[in-house]
Amino acid sequence: ARIVHALGDATGRELANCLMGVVRKHEQVSILEHTFVLDLVTEGNRVLGALAWNQQRGLFVMFGRKTILASGGAGALYRETTNPSIATADGHAMAWRAGATLRDMEMVQFHPTTIYIAGSARSLVSEAVRGEGARLIDKAAYRFMPDYHEQAELAPRDVVSRSI
Structure with missing residues (x-):
């Protein structure tokens, strides 16, 4: 499925x-839970491991034949976002400092439906609400999603986000 x-x-x-x-x-x-990776350890154009810190060990280096950098996104860099506050692009910065080429950085996924309250964090409205029949309307009460996708409110999240 x-x-x-x-x-x-x-x-x-x-x-x-x-x-x-x-x-x-x-x-x-x-x-290693509750461990923060601070930077990648490099030699020339090779990544050898990572510099990390946790309360038990303090500062330490982990070495490995391969390094997989799976650090989350960069969505929290935006003032208005539905991304978690931990999506701070730390992994992107480490990769950049290690010499990696970053691409498609503008391709950030936002959750399309939230409740806006000035001065408050965004509260997500579950996609299940649209699945149960909720309609997206603009400030003129016009239902706009059928203009953008044949599935209207049930279109994929990225389509709904761009349409909004």
Whole structure:
């Protein structure tokens, strides 16, 4: 199936829990919780590992034959965003300092529906609300999504976001 649903709108958390369960079964994988990676360790144009810190060990270096940088996004750099506050582009900055070429940086996904309250963080409105029949209208009460996509409010998230 193209879409996975679990525990209502907690699909992401359940998917992460499932993946962590699989990872924990592998003896070759070390999981360091509450650890902050500060930078990549490089030699020439090769990444050798990462400089990290946690309360137990303090500052330390991890070396490995391969380094996978899976650090999240950059969406929190925008003043108006539906991205989590931890999406601060730290991984992008580390990659850049290590000599990587960054591309398509403007391709940030925003959740298309939120409740706006001046001075407050955005409260997400579940996509399930649109799935149950909610309509998106502009300030003139015009239902605009049929103008942008044949599935109207049920169009993919990126299409709905651009249309708004």
